[in-house]
Amino acid sequence: MEESYSPAQIEQKWQQRWDETAQYKAEPRDDREKYYVLEMFPYPSGRIHMGHVRNYSIGDVVARFKRLQGFNVLHPMGWDAFGMPAENAAIQHGTHPAKWTIENIANMRKQLKKMGLSYDWEREFATCDADYYRWEQLMFLQMFDKGLAYKKSSSVNWCESCQTVLANEQVEDECCWRCGTEVSDKELDQWFFKITAYADELLEDTYNLPGWPESVLTMQRNWIGRSTGCEINFKTEDGAETISVFTTRQDTVFGATFMSLAPEHPLAQKLTTAEQKEDVDGFIAKVKKQDKKKRTSEDFEKEGVFTGTYCINPVSGCKMPIYLANFVLMDYGTGAVMAVPTHDQRDFDFARKYDIPMVVVVSPEGEELNAEDMSEAWTAPGVMVNSAQFNGLDNESAKEKIADYLEEQGFGTKSINYRLRDWGVSRQRYWGTPIPIVYCDSCGPVPVKAEDLPVVLPRDVEFKGEGGSPLAQHAAFYETTCPKCGAPARRETDTFDTFVESSWYFARYACPHTEEAPLNRDEANYWLPVDQYIGGVEHAVMHLLYARFFTKVMRDLGLLDISEPFTNLLTQGMVCKETQSCPEHGWLYPEEVQDGRCSKCGSEVIGGRTEKMSKSKKNVVDPDHLIATYGADTARLFSLFAAPPEKDLEWNEQSVEGCYRFLNRVWRAVYENSDIFSRPIAGDSAPEARTLRRKTHQTISKVTRDIEGSFHFNTAIAAVMELVNSVYAVKDKAACCGAIREALETTVRLLAPFVPHICEELWSIMGQNGSIDAIGWPEADVELMQEDEKLIVVQINGKVRARITVPASASNADVEEQTLADDQVKRFTADKTIRKIIVVPGKLVNVVVA
RNA sequence: GCCGAAGUGGUGGAAUUGGUAGACACGUCGGUCUCAAAAACCGAUGCCUUCCGGGCGUGCGAGUUCGAUUCUCGCCUUCGGCACCA
Numbered sequence: 001m002e003e004s005y006s007p008a009q010i011e012q013k014w015q016q017r018w019d020e021t022a023q024y025k026a027e028p029r030d031d032r033e034k035y036y037v038l039e040m041f042p043y044p045s046g047r048i049h050m051g052h053v054r055n056y057s058i059g060d061v062v063a064r065f066k067r068l069q070g071f072n073v074l075h076p077m078g079w080d081a082f083g084m085p086a087e088n089a090a091i092q093h094g095t096h097p098a099k100w101t102i103e104n105i106a107n108m109r110k111q112l113k114k115m116g117l118s119y120d121w122e123r124e125f126a127t128c129d130a131d132y133y134r135w136e137q138l139m140f141l142q143m144f145d146k147g148l149a150y151k152k153s154s155s156v157n158w159c160e161s162c163q164t165v166l167a168n169e170q171v172e173d174e175c176c177w178r179c180g181t182e183v184s185d186k187e188l189d190q191w192f193f194k195i196t197a198y199a200d201e202l203l204e205d206t207y208n209l210p211g212w213p214e215s216v217l218t219m220q221r222n223w224i225g226r227s228t229g230c231e232i233n234f235k236t237e238d239g240a241e242t243i244s245v246f247t248t249r250q251d252t253v254f255g256a257t258f259m260s261l262a263p264e265h266p267l268a269q270k271l272t273t274a275e276q277k278e279d280v281d282g283f284i285a286k287v288k289k290q291d292k293k294k295r296t297s298e299d300f301e302k303e304g305v306f307t308g309t310y311c312i313n314p315v316s317g318c319k320m321p322i323y324l325a326n327f328v329l330m331d332y333g334t335g336a337v338m339a340v341p342t343h344d345q346r347d348f349d350f351a352r353k354y355d356i357p358m359v360v361v362v363s364p365e366g367e368e369l370n371a372e373d374m375s376e377a378w379t380a381p382g383v384m385v386n387s388a389q390f391n392g393l394d395n396e397s398a399k400e401k402i403a404d405y406l407e408e409q410g411f412g413t414k415s416i417n418y419r420l421r422d423w424g425v426s427r428q429r430y431w432g433t434p435i436p437i438v439y440c441d442s443c444g445p446v447p448v449k450a451e452d453l454p455v456v457l458p459r460d461v462e463f464k465g466e467g468g469s470p471l472a473q474h475a476a477f478y479e480t481t482c483p484k485c486g487a488p489a490r491r492e493t494d495t496f497d498t499f500v501e502s503s504w505y506f507a508r509y510a511c512p513h514t515e516e517a518p519l520n521r522d523e524a525n526y527w528l529p530v531d532q533y534i535g536g537v538e539h540a541v542m543h544l545l546y547a548r549f550f551t552k553v554m555r556d557l558g559l560l561d562i563s564e565p566f567t568n569l570l571t572q573g574m575v576c577k578e579t580q581s582c583p584e585h586g587w588l589y590p591e592e593v594q595d596g597r598c599s600k601c602g603s604e605v606i607g608g609r610t611e612k613m614s615k616s617k618k619n620v621v622d623p624d625h626l627i628a629t630y631g632a633d634t635a636r637l638f639s640l641f642a643a644p645p646e647k648d649l650e651w652n653e654q655s656v657e658g659c660y661r662f663l664n665r666v667w668r669a670v671y672e673n674s675d676i677f678s679r680p681i682a683g684d685s686a687p688e689a690r691t692l693r694r695k696t697h698q699t700i701s702k703v704t705r706d707i708e709g710s711f712h713f714n715t716a717i718a719a720v721m722e723l724v725n726s727v728y729a730v731k732d733k734a735a736c737c738g739a740i741r742e743a744l745e746t747t748v749r750l751l752a753p754f755v756p757h758i759c760e761e762l763w764s765i766m767g768q769n770g771s772i773d774a775i776g777w778p779e780a781d782v783e784l785m786q787e788d789e790k791l792i793v794v795q796i797n798g799k800v801r802a803r804i805t806v807p808a809s810a811s812n813a814d815v816e817e818q819t820l821a822d823d824q825v826k827r828f829t830a831d832k833t834i835r836k837i838i839v840v841p842g843k844l845v846n847v848v849v850a
Numbered sequence: 851g852c853c854g855a856a857g858u859g860g861u862g863g864a865a866u867u868g869g870u871a872g873a874c875a876c877g878u879c880g881g882u883c884u885c886a887a888a889a890a891c892c893g894a895u896g897c898c899u900u901c902c903g904g905g906c907g908u909g910c911g912a913g914u915u916c917g918a919u920u921c922u923c924g925c926c927u928u929c930g931g932c933a934c935c936a
Contacts, residue, residue, distance in 0.1 A: 167934040718874035793870045798917045844869050848916050
C-alpha cells in the first residue's frame with residue numbers, strides 16, 4: 001500500500017474498471033425492486049459547471065446508496081441539446097449549431113466521466129438526434145388529432161431593425177440586445193398545447209405527491225390559480241353586442257358601474273365611437289409598449305380611455321360606460337372586467353381618476369359606508385346592501401345565491417377560471433425540433449403523415465442573426481406538397497420550445513433504443529415513474545409542470561400507464577461565489593485575478609456580492625481544474641459536505657482543501673493500521689474497544705438515517721468524520737485491534753456512495769475481493785449502540801446551571817433526587833421556594849423556583 | 851407587484867417532536883516533530899465581563915410557554931420564479 005493518497009491514479013483505475021465490467025448497466029429484472037434516480041439533464045453549453053457537479057454528485061450518492069441497499073437502479077444521463085446558445089454561437093463564431101453542440105457534448109461527457117458518476121452510459125441520447133425528436137413530432141400529430149395542439153394568434157417580441165423575433169432574455173430595458181432598437185409587439189399565428197384541459201388534474205394531483213417539497217406544490221397550485229365564480233353577460237346599450245366577463249365577486253354585481261376591457265379585446269375597436277377613435281388608438285398604441293408584468297402591478301399608474309359606448313348592468317339596470325384599461329389583460333378570463341369601484345382597489349382608483357359613480361353593495365358589519373367618503377375599496381367580508389332581494393345577507397352566502405339567480409335569469413353561468421394559460425410552443429428559430437405541419441392553400445394546416453416522419457432539420461443553413469429563422473429562407477426545406485391533396489404547399493418553419501424535449505426525456509431513458517414507438521410499453525412500465533428526481537429550484541414551476549402535463553398526455557395517448565412522472569423531488573440550491581470586477585475591464589474570472597489585482601491592467605480588484613455562479617458575472621469555478629488538483633472524490637465530497645442539498649452552496653477553496661485533507665486522513669488511518677485487517681472484530685475486551693464499537697454502530701445508524709430520510713449528506717459526512725476522529729483518539733491500539741478494524745471497514749463502506757474511488761481502493765487494500773458495490777450497505781447492531789449512562793442537563797428557571805450523569809436506567813424520581821443533591825443546584829435554590837420540577841427523561845431537568 | 855424560500859460565531863453549517871445553541875469543517879492562535887519549512891499530530895477558539903463567578907447571544911419587534919433557532923403575529927434584508935434563457 002502506498003503511504004500517501006494519490007487520487008489521479010486511483011480514479012482512473014476504478015473508472016476504467018467500472019466501464020469494462022459495465023457495472024452500472026441497468027436492465028429490467030424481477031428479483032430486485034427497481035429504483036429510478038434521475039438528475040435534470042444538462043444543456044451542452046461546452047463545459048460542466050459547479051451546479052452540474054453538485055447536482056450529479058447528489059444524484060450519484062442516491063444511486064450508489066440504493067444499489068448498495070439491493071435495489072435494481074436506473075441512473076441515466078443525456079443532453080438537452082436544442083436551444084438558443086447554439087444559434088448565438090453560430091451567429092458570433094460561424095460554427096454550425098450541430099457541430100458546436102456535438103463538440104460540446106463530447107467535451108462534457110469526458111468531464112462527467114472523470115467524476116466517476118455511476119451512469120448507464122448505454123442509454124445516453126441527445127434531444128437533437130432525429131431518433132429522439134421524431135417521436136416528439138409523432139406525439140404532436142396525435143395531440144393535434146385530439147385537439148390538444150392548436151393554433152392561435154399570440155404576440156412576440158419583435159425587433160424591427162433586425163427583422164427578427166427576440167426571446168425575453170434578449171430584451172434589455174425594452175430594447176434589442178444586439179442593436180438597441182426599441183422592441184415592439186408583433187402578432188403571429190402560433191402553436192399551443194392545451195395544458196388548460198389538464199388544469200384540474202394537474203391541480204388535484206398536487207395533493208397526491210407527498211414526496212415533493214410543499215413549497216414547490218404551493219407554487220404550482222398558485223400558478224394554475226383555479227378560481228370559481230361566474231361568467232356574466234353585459235349587453236351594450238343598443239343590444240347589438242354582448243360583453244362577457246369573468247368574476248369571482250358576483251356578490252358585488254349590483255355595484256358594477258363601469259366596464260373595463262383589455263386594450264387587445266376584440267370588441268375594443270368596434271365599440272369605439274368616431275369622436276373617441278383618436279384617443280382610443282393613441283391609448284392602444286401606448287399600452288402596447290408597456291411591459292405586461294408592470295401593467296398589472298399595484299403601484300403602476302392605472303390608465304384608461306372611454307370608448308364612447310355604454311352597456312347595461314343586467315341586475316341593476318345601471319348604464320355603464322365602457323373603458324379600455326391598461327391593467328386588464330387579454331390572457332386572463334375573458335379580457336373584460338365588470339368594475340366595482342367600491343370593492344376593488346384598482347376599480348376604485350380608476351373610478352376616482354375618471355369620475356365614475358360608485359355604489360356600495362357590501363357594508364362592514366354595524367357600519368355604513370358612504371361611497372363619497374371612502375378612501376379605499378372595501379374588500380373584506382360584510383353585509384349586502386343596495387342589492388335588491390339580497391340585502392341583509394352576508395356577502396359570502398350571497399355569492400352562491402346570486403350565482404343561482406344569474407343562471408335562472410339567463411344573465412350568466414357559474415364558471416371556473418384558471419390563471420394557467422395554454423402553453424405556446426412555437427419558436428421562430430432554427431435549432432429546435434421542426435413542427436410537422438404543412439400549409440396548403442386549399443386544405444389549410446395539414447399534419448405531416450406519420451410514415452413521413454421525422455421532418456429532419458436541414459444542416460445547410462446560413463446564420464445572420466437578423467431576418468428571422470434561417471428555416472424560413474431555406475426553400476428546399478419549406479417547399480413541399482400537401483399531404484392531403486398533393487398541391488404545392490409550404491412547410492411550417494417554426495420549431496418547438498425546448499421545454500417540449502425536456503418534458504418526456506425521462507420516459508425515453510427507460511427504452512432509449514426503441515425504434516417502433518416513442519416508448520416501449522413494458523420497459524416504460526417497469527422503470528417509471530422516476531423514484532427520485534433531482535434538480536435546481538429554478539425549475540419548480542415551468543419545467544416540472546410541463547413534464548407532469550406531458551406524462552398525462554402520454555398516458556391518454558396510450559403510451560404509458562402512470563399519471564405522475566416523479567414520485568420524489570429534491571430541489572437543490574444554487575452554487576454561489578463572490579463576484580470580482582476591475583474598474584477597467586468589468587467582471588473578472590477568478591483566474592484573471594492575481595494577488596487582488598487585475599491580470600490585464602494591474603488595477604485593484606473590487607470584491608462584489610456573493611451571487612449564483614454565472615458566465616455573465618464570471619464568478620465561475622472550472623470543475624476540471626478542481627478535479628485535476630484534488631481529484632473527483634474531493635470535488636464530490638466538497639459539494640456534498642459544504643451545505644445540505646436544498647440550500648445554496650457557497651464556493652470556498654479552503655473548504656475544498658479541508659475535504660481533501662479528510663480523505664488523506666482516512667487513507668492514513670488505513671495505512672497505519674494495515675496489519676489488523678485479519679483480526680477478529682469481536683475479540684477485544686477493553687472498555688475502550690467497546691466505546692469505539694458503540695461509536696461505529698451509532699455512526700451506521702446516523703448515516704443511514706441522514707441519507708434515507710432527508711438526503712442530509714453534510715451531517716452524514718460529519719458523522720463519519722467523528723468516527724474517524726474516534727479511531728485516531730484510541731489510546732491503547734493493541735487492545736482495540738478488532739474494534740479499529742470494524743471502525744475503518746465501516747468508514748470505507750459508509751463513504752462509498754460519496755467518494756467511490758478511494759473507497760474501492762481502500763476496500764481492496766483491506767484484503768477484500770471484488771467491488772465494494774457487491775458487499776451491500778452495513779447494518780447497525782442496536783445492542784452495541786446502547787449507552788450505559790446519560791448526561792442530564794439541569795436548569796434553574798430555564799437556565800443551565802449544572803450537568804449530572806445518571807445510569808441509563810434511572811427513573812424520573814432518581815434523577816430528581818440526584819438533581820436536588822447537586823451542590824450547584826443547592827446554591828441556586830438555597831433561599832428560594834421550589835415551585836415545580838420538570839423532568840424530560842434522558843435529557844433535562846428544569847427546577848422552577850421563586 | 852404577485853408567488854415561493856432563506857436569515858444562527860471571523861466563515862460554511864449543526865441542533866429528532868418546544869428541551870445543553872454552535873456538532874462537523876474552514877480560519878485563527880498555541881504546542882509537538884524538524885537545521886528550517888511544509889505536511890502531519892495534539893490542544894484552544896461565540897461575544898462581553900469587575901474572570902475559579904456571572905451577563906448577553908440564532909435578522910428586528912412583540913406574544914405563547916417552566917423552557918423558543920424551533921410555535922403565533924407584525925416588520926426588515928437577501929435569493930429564486932413570473933409563461934420565448936435553460
